[in-house]
Amino acid sequence: MTEPPATTPDPHPVDQPHVHGASVELRSVTKHYEAGERGPGAVNDLSMRVPAGRICVLVGPSGCGKTTTLKMVNRLIEPTSGRILVDDRDIASQDPIALRRGIGYVIQQVGLFPHQTIGQNVAIVPSLLGWETARRVARVDELLELVGLDPARYRDRYPSQLSGGERQRVGVARALAADPPLMLMDEPFGAVDPIVRERLQEELLRLQARMTRTILFVTHDIDEALRLGDLVAVFQAGGVLAQLDTPQAILAAPASEFVARFVGADRGLKRLSLTRVRDLEPSPVPTATVGEPAAAGHARLAVATPGIPAGWLLLVDAAQRPLGWVPSARIPTEGVLGATLAEPTGAILTPWMSLRDALSVMLDAEVVTGVVVDAEGLVQGALTIDRLADTLRA
Amino acid sequence: MTDRPVIDWRWIGSHLDDLWDLTVEHIVLTVIAVGVGFVLSFGLALVILRWRPAYGPITAIAGIMYTIPSLALFALLVPITGLSTLTAEIALVSYTLLILVRTIVIGVDGVPVDAREAADGMGFTSRGRLLRVELPLALPVIVAGLRIATVTTIGLVTVSALIGQGGLGRLINDGLQRGFPTMTITGAVMSVLLAIVADVLFVLTLRRLTPWQHVRRSDP
Amino acid sequence: MIEGILTDLAAVMTWFGDPVNWTGRDGIPNRLTEHIVMCLLSMVGALVVAVPIGLYIGHTGRFATVTVNIVNIGRAVPSYALMAVLYPLSIAFVVMGPGADIAFLATFLAMVLLAIPPIVTNTWAGIRGVDDDLREAARGMGMRGHEVLRGLEIPLALPVLLVGVRIATVQVIATATLGAVFGGGGLGRYIVQGFARQDDARLWAGAIMVAALAILAEVGFGWWIRRVDRHAIVTRR
Numbered sequence: 001m002t003e004p005p006a007t008t009p010d011p012h013p014v015d016q017p018h019v020h021g022a023s024v025e026l027r028s029v030t031k032h033y034e035a036g037e038r039g040p041g042a043v044n045d046l047s048m049r050v051p052a053g054r055i056c057v058l059v060g061p062s063g064c065g066k067t068t069t070l071k072m073v074n075r076l077i078e079p080t081s082g083r084i085l086v087d088d089r090d091i092a093s094q095d096p097i098a099l100r101r102g103i104g105y106v107i108q109q110v111g112l113f114p115h116q117t118i119g120q121n122v123a124i125v126p127s128l129l130g131w132e133t134a135r136r137v138a139r140v141d142e143l144l145e146l147v148g149l150d151p152a153r154y155r156d157r158y159p160s161q162l163s164g165g166e167r168q169r170v171g172v173a174r175a176l177a178a179d180p181p182l183m184l185m186d187e188p189f190g191a192v193d194p195i196v197r198e199r200l201q202e203e204l205l206r207l208q209a210r211m212t213r214t215i216l217f218v219t220h221d222i223d224e225a226l227r228l229g230d231l232v233a234v235f236q237a238g239g240v241l242a243q244l245d246t247p248q249a250i251l252a253a254p255a256s257e258f259v260a261r262f263v264g265a266d267r268g269l270k271r272l273s274l275t276r277v278r279d280l281e282p283s284p285v286p287t288a289t290v291g292e293p294a295a296a297g298h299a300r301l302a303v304a305t306p307g308i309p310a311g312w313l314l315l316v317d318a319a320q321r322p323l324g325w326v327p328s329a330r331i332p333t334e335g336v337l338g339a340t341l342a343e344p345t346g347a348i349l350t351p352w353m354s355l356r357d358a359l360s361v362m363l364d365a366e367v368v369t370g371v372v373v374d375a376e377g378l379v380q381g382a383l384t385i386d387r388l389a390d391t392l393r394a
Numbered sequence: 395m396t397d398r399p400v401i402d403w404r405w406i407g408s409h410l411d412d413l414w415d416l417t418v419e420h421i422v423l424t425v426i427a428v429g430v431g432f433v434l435s436f437g438l439a440l441v442i443l444r445w446r447p448a449y450g451p452i453t454a455i456a457g458i459m460y461t462i463p464s465l466a467l468f469a470l471l472v473p474i475t476g477l478s479t480l481t482a483e484i485a486l487v488s489y490t491l492l493i494l495v496r497t498i499v500i501g502v503d504g505v506p507v508d509a510r511e512a513a514d515g516m517g518f519t520s521r522g523r524l525l526r527v528e529l530p531l532a533l534p535v536i537v538a539g540l541r542i543a544t545v546t547t548i549g550l551v552t553v554s555a556l557i558g559q560g561g562l563g564r565l566i567n568d569g570l571q572r573g574f575p576t577m578t579i580t581g582a583v584m585s586v587l588l589a590i591v592a593d594v595l596f597v598l599t600l601r602r603l604t605p606w607q608h609v610r611r612s613d614p
Numbered sequence: 615m616i617e618g619i620l621t622d623l624a625a626v627m628t629w630f631g632d633p634v635n636w637t638g639r640d641g642i643p644n645r646l647t648e649h650i651v652m653c654l655l656s657m658v659g660a661l662v663v664a665v666p667i668g669l670y671i672g673h674t675g676r677f678a679t680v681t682v683n684i685v686n687i688g689r690a691v692p693s694y695a696l697m698a699v700l701y702p703l704s705i706a707f708v709v710m711g712p713g714a715d716i717a718f719l720a721t722f723l724a725m726v727l728l729a730i731p732p733i734v735t736n737t738w739a740g741i742r743g744v745d746d747d748l749r750e751a752a753r754g755m756g757m758r759g760h761e762v763l764r765g766l767e768i769p770l771a772l773p774v775l776l777v778g779v780r781i782a783t784v785q786v787i788a789t790a791t792l793g794a795v796f797g798g799g800g801l802g803r804y805i806v807q808g809f810a811r812q813d814d815a816r817l818w819a820g821a822i823m824v825a826a827l828a829i830l831a832e833v834g835f836g837w838w839i840r841r842v843d844r845h846a847i848v849t850r851r
Binding site: 457460463464465466467469470472473545548549550552553556562563566575578579582583585586589590592 | 686689692693695698699701787788789792795802805808809812818820825829832
C-alpha cells in the first residue's frame with residue numbers, strides 16, 4: 001500500500017522542499033476495554049490513512065475514542081485487533097520503546113518534568129537516544145528559538161517559572177527534539193486561554209510550513225479542527241469514524257446528520273472563513289481611467305457585465321488602483337472623467353482575506369459589491385454578496 | 395541456661411487472672427494518658443487557632459519533649475513525683491501532645507475554604523463555625539491523630555514498668571529479672587496484640603466517620 | 615523549685631566538665647559513638663529493606679494495599695516489647711555462636727523494625743504522589759520502566775521519602791536508649807546507670823545528649839528536605 005505520490009489527489013499539495021513525514025494508516029483497528037479496565041473510550045473497526053506531511057485532526061465528543069486512537073499509534077494502548085502502519089511498517093512488530101522515541105508526543109497537561117530545567121526537559125529524548133552533550137545543547141537552543149523562546153532566558157529556568165502558553169511551547173519543542181517524522185498531539189492547547197490558544201495554533205501552522213511532518217492532533221473543538229487540519233476525522237460515540245475529509249468538504253457535504261450537527265448550524269459561516277478571496281475567480285468589472293473621455297465610459301457600461309450590478313463604472317487611477325464607483329447617471333455626456341466623480345468605496349478585498357472577512361467588509365461599507373485587488377493594490381475584478389452566497393450553496 | 399522450654403504454657407494457664415488484671419491496668423494507663431493529653435492538646439490547639447504565632451513555640455516545645463527518650467523522662471520524674479502512677483502519666487501525656495496538637499490544627503486548617511465561607515455566609519459566629527462546621531469536618535484527621543497517639547502510648551506504657559508501673563510491661567520486666575522468658579514474651583506479645591487491636595478499632599471507627607471516602611465509585 | 619533546678623543544672627555542667635566522663639568505656643566519646651553507630655546501622659538496615667519495597671509497590675501499584683496495611687500494623691508494635699521478645703530469642707539463637715553481643719542484636723533488630731514502616735509508607739506515598747500525566751508523558755517519550763523510576767519518580771518522591779527517613783531516624787535515636795536496659799551500649803547507659811545509682815546529673819546528661827542528637831537529626835533532615843524540595847511540586851507531610 002505505498003502511496004504513489006503523483007497520483008494521490010491532495011487538497012493542499014505540499015510544495016515545501018523537505019517533506020519530512022511518515023504516513024499513518026489504520027486498518028480495521030478495534031479497541032475494547034475489558035470490564036474494570038479504564039480507558040479513554042473504545043474504538044470500533046477504524047480504518048483511515050493519513051498521507052505523509054499532513055495535519056490530520058481527530059475531533060469528536062468526549063469518549064468517542066479519538067484519544068484511544070492516538071495512543072494506539074505510539075502503543076501506549078494496544079489495539080484489540082487490527083493493524084497500524086507508520087511509514088507502511090506495522091508497529092506491532094516494532095519495539096514500543098524505539099517506536100515512541102521516534103514519535104513526538106504532546107499532551108494537554110504538557111507533562112514537563114518539574115525537577116528539570118527547560119533545557120533538560122527538551123533534551124530528554126536526545127539523552128535517551130544517547131546524543132553527546134554538545135549536540136544536545138545545540139539542539140535545545142535551536143528548538144527553543146524555533147518555538148519563539150529566547151534560549152538564553154529560558155534554558156535554565158524551571159517549568160514552574162513559566163506561563164501556561166510558554167510551557168505548552170516547551171512541550172512542543174520537547175516533542176520535536178529528536179526530529180520525529182510523526183507528532184501526536186492530544187488536546188495540546190486545551191488548557192490555555194482562547195487568545196493564547198489562537199497564537200499557539202498560528203505558530204503550529206507556521207512551524208508546519210517550515211518543516212513539514214505528519215501530525216495527528218486530537219481536539220474536541222471543531223473550530224480548532226477546521227482551522228488546523230489538512231484533513232479532519234470526525235468521530236462519533238462508540239469509536240466510529242463518521243467522516244474523514246478536508247475541512248471544506250466536511251462543511252460543504254457532511255456525511256451524516258451527526259456530522260452536520262457536530263460542525264454546527266453555522267457551518268456556512270465556517271466555510272466562508274475557510275475559503276479565501278483568491279480561491280474565487282473575480283468577475284470582470286467595467287473600469288475607466290481618470291482622464292479618459294466620458295464617451296468611453298458610456299461605451300463600457302453598454303456591455304453586459306455578468307456577476308455584478310449593471311450601471312456602475314469603476315474609476316481607477318493611472319496605475320489601475322481603484323478610486324471609486326461612478327453611477328451611469330453621473331457620467332457626463334461629454335468631456336473627460338474626473339476623479340471627483342467617484343464615490344469612494346470602503347469595500348476593498350485582498351486575495352488572502354477570508355470570505356467571511358470579505359462579507360464583513362462589504363456589510364460594513366453597506367455595498368453589495370467588493371473590489372478585488374492584488375497584493376500591489378491593483379484592480380483584479382469584483383465580487384458580490386450573491387457570489388459569496390453561491391459558494392455556500394455549491 | 396535452663397532446660398525449661400522458651401514458652402511455659404502451664405505458667406500462662408495458671409496466671410490468666412493476673413494477665414487480665416495487668417491488661418486492664420495497661421488499658422487504664424493508656425486511656426488516662428490519651429484522655430488528659432487530648433484535653434490539654436485541644437486547649438493548646440484552640441490557642442493556636444485563635445492566635446497563630448503560638449504555633450511555632452508550642453510545637454517546638456512539644457517536639458523537644460518528644461525527642462527526650464521515654465526511659466530518661468520516667469527516670470527524671472522519679473525524684474519529683476516518686477515511683478507513682480502520676481509519674482508515668484506525666485511522661486505519657488507529654489508524649490501525646492505533639493501528635494495531637496499538630497493533628498487538631500492540621501485538621502481544622504484542612505477544612506475546605508468554601509465550607510468555611512458558606513458557614514460565614516449563613517451567619518455563624520466564629521465559635522459556632524468552629525464547633526458546628528470546622529471540628530466535625532476535621533474529625534477524621536483528629537481521630538487519625540488519636541489513633542497514632544493511642545498506639546504509641548500503649549507501647550510506652552510497657553516502658554513505665556521500669557518505674558514500677560507498666561501494666562503488661564511488668565511481665566516483661568519481671569521475666570527479664572528472673573530469667574524467665576515465658577513472662578517476658580507473654581507480656582510483650584500481649585502488649586503488641588493490645589496495640590494492634592486498638593489500631594484496628596480506630597481504623598473501623600475512622601471508616602464509620604468518613605463514609606464518603608469508602609463509597610465504591612461505579613464506573614461510567 | 616527554681617533553686618533545685620539551678621542546682622541540678624550546675625550538677626549536670628559539672629558532670630560534663632569531669633574528665634572522668636570523657637575517657638574509657640563509659641566515656642562520652644565511646645557511648646556517643648556506640649549510639650550513633652547503632653542508629654546508623656539500623657537506618658542502613660531499614661533503608662535496604664524498606665526503600666526497595668516502597669519503590670516496588672509505588673511503581674507497580676502491586677501489593678500496595680496489603681503491604682501498607684501490614685506495615686501499619688508494624689507501627690503498632692512497641693519497641694520495648696519487641697526488644698524484650700527478641701532478647702530471649704537472641705539468647706536461644708546465639709547459644710550456637712557465643713561471643714555475640716545479644717543486647718546489640720536485639721536492639722538492632724528492634725530498631726530496624728521500628729524504622730521500616732515510616733520509610734515504606736513514605737516511599738510509596740511519594741511515588742504515588744507523582745502526577746499520572748508526567749508518567750504518561752515519560753512513557754510516551756519512550757522511557758522504559760526503570761528510566762521512569764530513576765528519571766522521574768524517585769527525584770519527585772525524594773522529599774516525601776526523606777520525610778519518612780527523618781521520622782524514622784528521630785524515633786530510632788530516641789528509642790535506641792532502651793537497648794541499655796538489656797545491657798546494650800550507647801547513651802542509654804547513662805540513663806540506666808543514673809537511675810540505678812540515683813545520680814541525677816548522669817541521668818540528665820544522658821537525656822540531654824539523646825535529645826540533642828534527635829533534634830540535630832530533625833533539623834539536619836529539615837534542611838536537606840528543603841533543598842531537595844525546591845523544584846518538586848508534590849510534598850506531603
